[in-house]
Amino acid sequence: ETGVTQSPTHLIKTRGQQVTLRCSSQSGHNTVSWYQQALGQGPQFIFQYYREEENGRGNLPPRFSGLQFPNYSSELNVNALELDDSALYLCASSLWNTEAFFGQGTRLTVV
């Protein structure tokens, strides 16, 4: 059984660029959630996908968008990057409404 994997692990982008982060969910899981963690804070919910449909969204702007694929892997896309988007981005997978398991995260730096 493979765990949750994210790619890339680190990324440096320039303000205004676009970025795509990827997440492979744990085998058998059908729900993926994304979180943003700024330095020194707890993770904040971005959005959740269940069986390829968005199932809830936090307070980040529409520049943050996502997809879930038929194999339940997922992408997080961020357009028009801003300096404040620099953070650790965490992906979690679960079976619907059960224990969530996290990947190792992608550390994004916007310069």
Next chain:
Amino acid sequence: GIQVEQSPPDLILQEGANSTLRCNFSDSVNNLQWFHQNPWGQLINLFYIPSGTKQNGRLSATTVATERYSLLYISSSQTTDSGVYFCAVERGANDYKLSFGAGTTVTVRA
């Protein structure tokens, strides 16, 4: 949304000491998890404990759902226990995101 408060914010321990971390939440929850964040940022699952008591080695946790709090106990602490501990809750009832507390930073000194 639901509020999650963790205390203390920081904890410094001598190796071998015991400690208790607390998590208070403002509404009834469907799910509660405790995590340890390693230095590389990954959240490691410690307990999935919406109610009751569980133990795993030197760690144990208790959630009293009716009183809206959970406790994480670390016994005989080791330097490898250092890091940030997060409590996260999920309300359920069409709200299935995890809401995190601000964390407790634990430093265990040899």
